[in-house]
Amino acid sequence: MKIGILTGGGDCPGLNAVIRAVAKSLMLQCDAEVLGFEQGFLGMIEKKYRDLSYRDVSGILTAGGTILGTHNKANPFEYFGADGADVSQQVVDNYHELGLDGVVVIGGDGTMTIAHQLHKMGVRFVGVPKTIDNDLMHTDRTFGFDTAVSIATDAVDRLQTTGESHGRVMILETMGRYAGWIALHAGMAGAADVILIPELPFEIDEIARVCRAREERQRFTIIVVGEGAKPRGGEQVVRETIEDSPDPIRLGGIGNYLSEQLKSRVDSEVRTTVLGHVQRGGTPTAFDRILSTNFGIYAASLVAAGRFGEMVALKDGKLCSIELHKVANKTRYVPVDSLMVRAAAAVGTSLGRRDLNIDLAKPGDDLTI
Secondary structure, eight states: OEEEEEEOSSOOTTHHHHHHHHHHHHHHHHOOEEEEETTTHHHHHHTOEEEEOTTTTSSOTTOOSOTTOOOSSOOGGGBGGGTTBOOHHHHHHHHHHTTOSEEEEEEOHHHHHHHHHHHTTTOOEEEEEBOTTOOOTTOSOOBTHHHHHHHHHHHHHHHHHHHHHHTOEEEEEEOOTTOOHHHHHHHHHTTOSEEEOTTSOBOHHHHHHHHHHHHHHTSOEEEEEETTOOBTTSOOOEEEEOTTSSSOEEEOOHHHHHHHHHHTTOSSOEEEEEOGGGGGOSOOOHHHHHHHHHHHHHHHHHHHTTOOSEEEEEETTEEEEEEGGGTTTOOOOOOTTSHHHHHHHHTTOBOSOSSOOOOOOOTTSOOOO
């Protein structure tokens, strides 16, 4: 058996843990030959790879980033290296020339979409769900998310002490794209006073009302906002547009927008911190190390069983798999009636809307976190 591994899209804590688990499992259990494609799908396009030994994948469990490198623009169906031409057949040809029995692809929705398209052309894939945004469909958790939330929560804790000392409104902008998972979880863990997520467009006057009320009581306010959040009736703030990227829209700037809007509405100083790529870096948390390892081992078991065209998933605390086509081109959003949203409202956290009427969770309700 000869299996390839690649890491696609943005970097994420836990990638090396998955590489380690997949490679070691296949080497030990199947006596497999394993090679790693470098820089994601770019490696499959340009046939850039290296053979992986047991030693190569040892000692990397705790390391951040990916030993194989990654790339978020190397889409074989619109390849930037060929003026946007479709070079997918070249990938198929390289796959067969290398004599591969399959490829374990580690990535988010964009990566899974490309893998699904190539799978239909004869390249056999098993997917492993990676993204700090936690926005892949049909899995309760992606690895990297717990680490990002931990980093964001630490930032909330630190902003609270300086905000309280100076009596300021402190805004923290998190990543997350079009889903509010990071902002919601970090805001809850850090006891933020206001949490703003893309799924619930906010009203600036309601946020200002909360800040003014807190000026009279606690003197300071902590606001956590996901980068995809937007005002009610308004648009998301776009930082830049990159034309040659499969995901050309780069969100960012909502924190500064909020700051400018609040300055004329509150007496306190307003400061914004954009956490940015700090959320992607560094060593994974213990939870993500364990989740990544289990994902990798399960992916290896799918390969060994010849079950390609599927992605590893976590549902109700159990590992399972889902067909790639059910994940491709889809985004998992925060349900506005979820337990997390209800819990935030129950303890008095503002979600930026005065008209929200969110009932408390009742025994027997779906209490999925």
